[in-house]
Amino acid sequence: MKVALIGANGHGHSHRRRIAELQAQGVLELVALADIQPIDDVPPGVAVFTDHRELLAATRPAVVVICTPPHTHLPIALDALDAGCDLLLEKPPVPDRQAHATLEAAAAEAGRSVQVGFQALGSYAAQQLFDAVHDGRLGRIETVATVASWRRDDAYYARAPWSGRRIVDGRPVLDGALVNPLAHAVMQCLAVAAAAGAGEPSRLEFERYRTRDIEVDDTAFARITFREGLRMLAAVTLAGEDYIPGEVIVTGTGGRAVLEYPTDRLDMPGPPAPEGRIDLLENLIAHRRDPAGVPLVAPLARTAAFTTVVQALTGPGVPVPHLIGDEFVTSVGTPPERVRVIGGINAVLREAAETLKLPSESGVVWAVPAHTENLV
Ligand SMILES: NC(=O)c1ccc[n+]([C@@H]2O[C@H](COP(=O)([O-])OP(=O)(O)OC[C@H]3O[C@@H](n4cnc5c(N)ncnc54)[C@H](O)[C@@H]3O)[C@@H](O)[C@H]2O)c1
CATH class of the missing domain: 3.40.50.720 (NAD(P)-binding Rossmann-like Domain)
Known part of the structure; x- marks a missing residue:
């Protein structure tokens, strides 16, 4: 081939x-x-x-x-x-x-x-979680949340002409914490929502922040309400304190599961998940050879909700991410390895994921009011 x-x-x-x-x-x-x-x-x-x-x-x-x-x-x-x-x-x-x-x-x-x-959609652990949600083994799913705390240095934003930019050559670039480096966190949550039969995302409320001279967010909070009422919240940063690789937290009336999606560690009642992932390229080649026998792991159709969210987060009318004041942010290291760290950010991320409240609704001092987009 x-x-x-x-x-x-x-x-x-x-x-x-x-x-x-x-x-x-x-x-x-x-x-x-x-x-x-x-x-x-x-x-x-x-x-x-x-x-x-x-x-x-x-x-x-x-x-x-x-x-x-x-x-x-x-x-x-x-x-x-x-x-x-x-x-x-x-x-x-x-x-x-x-x-x-x-x-x-x-x-x-x-x-x-x-x-x-x-x-990450090819992970056997993720598949075990999606199956459990679909089969009702966690009861009725009430909330889905994701939290991740990463750091990205000056070199990261200098590595490519499109990095940290909103528009290049007249086209939306799609950078920003939620739509690019932490896109997998969002996609895993959307896949859980799909497994729960939540329907299309119908409303998006979000707050986007930045700690440096970029046009996109490096810290973002987004709450999605689905057609059937399920709510999801993503709380992520690239200006974090202690490293949180990325958790997908699913709460149902019959139990709770946490998937650490970058490592595929799954904490869920029941037998342990098999290790490993289906490789996307190998799966595509196998599907080409046997379309009926080998389904694709991440077909374009499965990403439709992700693109709906991306469009709402990056569209022309969306406000520029709010610059968090220097009194709340520390610089660590020297360029090009310098990173920015928001004081207390990990607690803010955790609280948002636990309560499904955005920072402005929890009285976080540097927060600004949320922006709302209707998606239908
Ligand atoms: N799946 C993942 O976990 C993952 C991780 C990192 C990046 N990505 C994605 O991979 C893509 C590339 O990201 P990157 O960080 O490597 O970007 P990059 O800018 O570092 O590299 C992209 C490469 O494409 C080349 N290029 C640009 N326009 C081209 C064209 N018209 N024809 C041929 N080559 C062209 C550039 O010269 C560059 O070498 C993005 O969509 C990014 O989001 C995915």
Whole structure:
């Protein structure tokens, strides 16, 4: 199976490592890489292109991995579908519901698949949680929350022209804590809500904050109400105190479960979850060989609610994230490793996840009123 990678630097290196492992197992053959920047360590015999259209025409891959910046995803994905490829498209896949519909229609017309790079959906532990929720083993699900406390340094925001930006080349970039580095936390919660039969997200209330000179948030709180009444809250920061990798906390009338999604540790009544994950690229190739027998783990359709939330968080009318005053924020280290830390942030995150209240509703001193978007 001929595979190509578009966007070979940055996170593309992780894809190159995984592709090399699968090639060693005889699952695929890497035929080409494309990047507008020079590519290091090109494996022997692999063609290199600066234009993805030339790559598609010259090497005719069956499967293409797209790992370029978010605002470039849609045109590249449409070209690759037009060339008859199945896609592993990095998250966040597209900026809005219209682009989602365009991509879905193009995939249907081409008869090809789009798998989205939400690798945590392939976790067996996550699957065990989704099954328990779906089967009612935690009773009726009352709330879903996620909390994560990370740090990102100056170098992170200087690494790419789109980093920390809202618009590049007239297109929404989709950076910001909830829509990019912690997108997996949001997606895991949305998958729990889907398993609970919660229906579409219908209302989003959110507060976005920043601690540095960027156009997007590095700290964000979002409360989603679903059509059937379920409420979900995401509380995340990239300016955190002690590291919290990312918890998905599910509370039902019959029990509670906590999934640490980056490590797949699941704390839930019942037998322990199997370890490991279904690999998204391997799954896409298996699906291509046997569409009826092997379902996709992260098909584009499964990410529709995520894109609805992304659109509401990043759309043109949304207020710029509020800059938290220097009296509440400490700088730690020296550039380019300098990080910003909000005093007391972990307690604020925990309280929001526990109470489903936004910081402005809990009287947090640096908080500003929430913004509300109706999603239907
Ligand atoms: N699934 C995950 O856990 C995960 C982790 C990190 C990043 N990502 C996603 O991967 C994507 C890339 O992120 P990144 O941090 O590697 O970005 P990056 O900017 O560091 O790297 C992107 C690469 O794409 C190249 N590129 C840009 N436009 C191109 C084009 N038109 N054709 C070919 N190459 C092009 C750039 O030169 C760069 O080398 C984003 O969508 C990001 O959200 C996903």
